[in-house]
Amino acid sequence: MNFVKKVFDKKPDEEVHRQFIRFGKGEFDGRFPLSLWKAKKIKVKTGFEFANDLVILCTKLGDAKVSGIVLSKEDISSVMSQNNIEGNSETKKGGLYYQNNIPSQELKKEQLIELEKVAYVTLLDVEGEGFKLKMKKKLPKPGKSADKIDDKFCQFEAEEKFYSLIKEDLFWDTPEAKKVAISHVVKVDQIIMPEGEKDYAKIRELAKRKGVLTRKISVDGKDSSKEVDFEA
Secondary structure, three states: OOHHHHHHOOOOOHHHHHHHOOOOOEEEEEEEEEEEEEOOEEEEEEOHHHHHHHHHHHHOOOOEEEEEEEEEOOOOHHHHHHOOOOOEEEEOHHHOOEEEEEEEEEEOHHHHHHHHHOOOEEEEEEEEOOEEEEEOOOOOOOOOOHHHOOOOOEEEEEEHHHHHHHHHHHOOOOOOOOEEEEEEEEEEEEEEOOOOOOOHHHHHHHOEEEEEEEEEEEEOOEEEEEEEEEEO
16 A cells, blocks of 8 residues: 555555655645556656555566665665675765665565565665566655656556556556546645654654645546545
């Protein structure tokens, strides 16, 4: 279940919280973009926020060749070693996270699942039988205006036989269509601070956002929208 569906299903978790940390108070249009084009193959393009969800989707489709970067809060060298995953770790300036460099290698879907479990963000290229995922390897800076948001950060292509899985994961609330374009408006009305915490970094990490998420949907040129209150 991708993080936006969790919001609409009222099931926020750590993954959902992580997506809203970047927002202060205010209204932010054009966020969490994703699109689908259905022809001989299924093509999906999304913003960086769906990187983890797309990697998880790939694990449902089969084993694959994998390469790229995994960002993690902790040193995951032991996890990679235990699961026979090649890679080396280096700390980022400022100590915000570890950058784990993953050279090109064949991974079973079970190995990729274990890697995803310990990741903060998976910036990976994944290619298996009938599907291919490519994404950029550097997260965008927060605070960009809507017209500068990269809606092609992740690009995913798959054979038509995987359509139902793709639709269930990312386009669960749209009818059958050839073209779908979705974006979201994030309206943050309140920032809820953790009680009793004095460490600024911890406060920033734990503070929750409360507001309204609006999902703007275009299906073969027909527009609609839906909204939900959230606290994450």
